[in-house]
Amino acid sequence: MPRVNYQAPTTVDDAVKLLAGASGIAKILSGGTDLLVQLKSGRLKPDLIIDTKRIPGLIGIREEGDAWVIGAATPGVMLSEHKQLEHAFPGVVEGVDLIGSMQIQGRCSLAGNLCNASPAADSVPPLITAGGIAIVAGPNGRREVPVEKIVTGPGQTSLAKGEFVVEFRLPKPKQRQSDAYLRFIPRTEMDIAVVGCAVNVTLDAGGTCTDARVCLGAVAPTQVIVDDAAKALIGHKLDDATLQSLDAAAQRACKPINDKRGTIEYRTKVAGVLARRTAAIAFDRAASRA
Amino acid sequence: MSKHHVSTVINGEPMEFLCEAQQTLLDCLRDEMGLTGSKEGCGSGDCGACTVICDGKLVCSCLMLGVEAEGRTITTVEGVAQGDKLHPVQQKFLEHAALQCGFCTPGFIVAAKALLDENKNPTEEETRYWLAGNLCRCTGYDKIIRAVLDAAAVMRGENPPSPAA
Numbered sequence: 001m002p003r004v005n006y007q008a009p010t011t012v013d014d015a016v017k018l019l020a021g022a023s024g025i026a027k028i029l030s031g032g033t034d035l036l037v038q039l040k041s042g043r044l045k046p047d048l049i050i051d052t053k054r055i056p057g058l059i060g061i062r063e064e065g066d067a068w069v070i071g072a073a074t075p076g077v078m079l080s081e082h083k084q085l086e087h088a089f090p091g092v093v094e095g096v097d098l099i100g101s102m103q104i105q106g107r108c109s110l111a112g113n114l115c116n117a118s119p120a121a122d123s124v125p126p127l128i129t130a131g132g133i134a135i136v137a138g139p140n141g142r143r144e145v146p147v148e149k150i151v152t153g154p155g156q157t158s159l160a161k162g163e164f165v166v167e168f169r170l171p172k173p174k175q176r177q178s179d180a181y182l183r184f185i186p187r188t189e190m191d192i193a194v195v196g197c198a199v200n201v202t203l204d205a206g207g208t209c210t211d212a213r214v215c216l217g218a219v220a221p222t223q224v225i226v227d228d229a230a231k232a233l234i235g236h237k238l239d240d241a242t243l244q245s246l247d248a249a250a251q252r253a254c255k256p257i258n259d260k261r262g263t264i265e266y267r268t269k270v271a272g273v274l275a276r277r278t279a280a281i282a283f284d285r286a287a288s289r290a
Numbered sequence: 291m292s293k294h295h296v297s298t299v300i301n302g303e304p305m306e307f308l309c310e311a312q313q314t315l316l317d318c319l320r321d322e323m324g325l326t327g328s329k330e331g332c333g334s335g336d337c338g339a340c341t342v343i344c345d346g347k348l349v350c351s352c353l354m355l356g357v358e359a360e361g362r363t364i365t366t367v368e369g370v371a372q373g374d375k376l377h378p379v380q381q382k383f384l385e386h387a388a389l390q391c392g393f394c395t396p397g398f399i400v401a402a403k404a405l406l407d408e409n410k411n412p413t414e415e416e417t418r419y420w421l422a423g424n425l426c427r428c429t430g431y432d433k434i435i436r437a438v439l440d441a442a443a444v445m446r447g448e449n450p451p452s453p454a455a
Contacts, residue, residue, distance in 0.1 A: 006294065006311035006357050029355075036314070036353045037334045049311065051358060077347055101423020102401065103338055106347035107354065189422040190336075 001039050008051040012137045012166055015050055020139045020162030022048045028164045029053075030073035031107030033100065034116040050164075057167065061085055066172050072111030072165045080105070088172060090285060091126040091179030091198055098122040098183055101190060111165040117151045118192075120218040124151070125198035126181040128223055129213040130170045138163035148215075151222045177202040178285035182278045183217070184270050186261065193218040194262040197250070197274040199282040201233060207287060209233045214246075214279075219254040219271050226253040229275060238283045246279055247272035298359045300325070301369025309356040316340045318356035319366060327367035327396045331425070338424035341397040342366050348404045350423075367396035370403055378444040379403055382437040385452050390428040398424045402438045410446055414439060 009015040019026050024047030029035055038044040052058045058073040061082050068085060076096045079085060086093045099108045099122050113123045114134070124147065132147040139162040147168070150157050159165075173179075179200035185191035196217030202210050214229035228249035236242040256267035293308040300323070307322040319325040319342070331337035333352050340351040343365040351366075370377045379402045382388070389395045398421065405412055405420045412420065417438050418431070426434065436453070443450040 001312040001314075003310065004312045006355065008357070008360075029358075031353075032355070032358075033335055033350075033353050036355070039312070040333060049355075051355075053358070075347060100335070101338065102348045102404075102420055103341055103350045103423045104335055104353075106344065106349040189419060 250275035
């Protein structure tokens with residue numbers, strides 16, 4: 001790999017100063033499972049790497065009032081092992097758990113998966129449907145950004161120079177609210193989503209949906225929040241007619257590419273099927289969270 | 291650009307080494323410390339030949355910088371046996387002939403040890419998913435999976451029959 005400088009600050013302020021003051025390209029290192037691959041391939045040639053894992057709180061999961069807070073650099077395996085978090089957001093944990101192998105799980109982070117800005121990132125759709133907020137630190141202090149506002153295109157984010165994600169805040173689910181994430185790949189492990197779908201629903205005591213968020217991955221340049229799919233669910237039980245309108249709404253939201261993993265037609269059809277399947281799991285879970 | 295001084299514990303021994311920032315942990319293990327058990331297959335986190343355990347978590351040492359090892363505890367394949375006594379996973383790899391060229395074997399051994407440290411009685415499916423990040427291009431996976439499941443049985447105090455020689 002080409003030569004690079006490395007710093008491991010121990011405070012958010014020091015990290016911001018390093019990021020903002022860097023003369024060339026400065027990159028944040030969380031788990032490095034994307035960054036190091038890009039360094040080795042020569043796609044990225046940073047002058048400075050800033051390792052955030054020595055900053056207290058950047059790794060860890062805690063409850064804070066009515067929210068769960070997840071440190072930006074927390075490795076996937078820590079999320080999967082956290083029983084309370086998994087109970088609160090099974091869909092988020094499913095998304096994280098699908099990133100790479102056990103070796104990758106030992107390092108991969110939510111902030112890395114988000115800021116690498118791949119349309120196929122598995123943890124991003126369920127973070128969005130959970131109403132996740134990214135806490136972004138920068139030269140002008142901290143700001144709260146809905147997760148869906150971070151990625152602006154493949155490899156592109158809305159973060160300004162000197163800014164980085166410190167942690168994620170997920171509002172705790174209400175009664176009878178739950179989520180699910182499914183992705184489709186041509187095999188069972190170690191591949192990138194052809195389509196990913198997250199659904200987060202809230203039900204009333206009779207099983208009718210009162211609130212919903214649906215988000216698709218890998219079918220457009222960024223993750224897509226499908227308002228029409230949410231509308232198809234709200235006010236309904238999950239009967240055949242509801243599933244059909246959900247399927248149609250998901251398909252209408254797709255603007256995918258043709259590539260070796262799937263054609264435009266295929267991805268679009270799979271998006272509808274996955275939306276049905278994901279919704280069924282989310283409804284079941286929500287009904288059990290009485 | 292000055293080198294970084296890194297203090298770490300590797301296979302139970304306190305170790306210090308000097309490295310440049312862009313050197314991966316795998317580079318440091320092999321080139322700075324002479325621990326050549328960990329292999330570089332793909333260099334991009336796909337094959338698992340470089341697998342080590344860092345603070346209890348399985349990682350690809352090709353996707354971790356050497357400087358990140360400061361203060362961490364690392365186990366490599368060289369630390370799996372206890373002196374001359376092979377770990378049950380190693381013993382069962384031999385008995386089952388779960389290797390041909392052997393290049394992927396260190397990564398499989400380390401990953402399988404980590405599995406059995408965490409789960410004393412994994413199912414075949416759990417074992418296959420756990421080892422999905424380790425690629426082998428000559429043995430095929432069946433013998434490897436049998437070896438790991440047999441090692442688990444040995445570690446539980448059971449005595450699975452050795453495969454026919």
